[in-house]
Amino acid sequence: DQQVKQNSxxxxxxxxxxxxLNCDYTNSMFDYFLWYKKYPAEGPTxxxxxxxxxxxxxxxxxxxxxxxxxxxxxxxxxxxxPGDSAVYFCAxxxxxxxxxxxxxxxxxxxx
Amino acid sequence: KAGVTQTPxxxxxxxxxxxxxxxxxxxxxxxxxxxxxxxxxxxxxLFEYFSETQRNKGNFPGRFSGRQFSNSRxxxxxxxxxxGDSALYLCASSFDGTSPLHFGNGxxxxxx
Numbered sequence: 001d002q003q004v005k006q007n008s009x010x011x012x013x014x015x016x017x018x019x020x021l022n023c024d025y026t027n028s029m030f031d032y033f034l035w036y037k038k039y040p041a042e043g044p045t046x047x048x049x050x051x052x053x054x055x056x057x058x059x060x061x062x063x064x065x066x067x068x069x070x071x072x073x074x075x076x077x078x079x080x081x082p083g084d085s086a087v088y089f090c091a092x093x094x095x096x097x098x099x100x101x102x103x104x105x106x107x108x109x110x111x
Numbered sequence: 112k113a114g115v116t117q118t119p120x121x122x123x124x125x126x127x128x129x130x131x132x133x134x135x136x137x138x139x140x141x142x143x144x145x146x147x148x149x150x151x152x153x154x155x156x157l158f159e160y161f162s163e164t165q166r167n168k169g170n171f172p173g174r175f176s177g178r179q180f181s182n183s184r185x186x187x188x189x190x191x192x193x194x195g196d197s198a199l200y201l202c203a204s205s206f207d208g209t210s211p212l213h214f215g216n217g218x219x220x221x222x223x
Contacts, residue, residue: 044154
């Protein structure tokens with residue numbers, strides 16, 4: 001049972017444009033959500049997080065939006081840069097428990 | 112501060128063998144989690160250790176086991192290897208298991 005789903009395995013965006021990565025979850029008890037970025041041959045690195053009491057969190061070019069009623073999470077990258085090309089994983093947890101990850105979306109930013 | 116260190120980086124084993132992977136967490140971190148990454152499956156949670164005790168466990172068979180030592184270093188063991196165990200195994204540490212995880216670069220296991 002995939003509790004966290006990233007339905008788009010890949011996304012291609014032009015440099016300077018907005019990248020929108022989506023994530024859906026099924027467990028309404030999740031209260032903490034995170035995005036990780038992974039380059040080949042490296043481990044995932046933490047990007048940004050959001051608590052379920054918020055609906056938006058910004059950090060520079062990265063903004064995460066949470067729609068609890070739709071059980072939907074999205075990551076916006078503006079403007080997108082070639083160095084953003086990587087695999088992005090969303091993850092969720094409940095009361096500090098284990099992180100459940102999605103399958104990942106491979107973002108390619110074209111110059 | 113040194114990051115999470117995993118050894119070895121690459122490993123090739125044959126079916127039926129067993130393997131032990133090692134993870135040294137960031138200094139001061141007491142929680143260590145293990146994940147398996149395979150294409151199309153994302154990161155699947157294996158288990159989490161905190162202060163030498165297994166605190167959480169994922170849905171993997173008993174062939175997958177782990178332990179944590181008093182210095183927070185952790186090992187993961189897989190016995191009777193199967194072809195399907197070929198994957199990238201990632202270790203992650205955090206101070207208490209609730210803060211964002213810091214991942215190592217993983218051990219790439221290939222079972223032939």
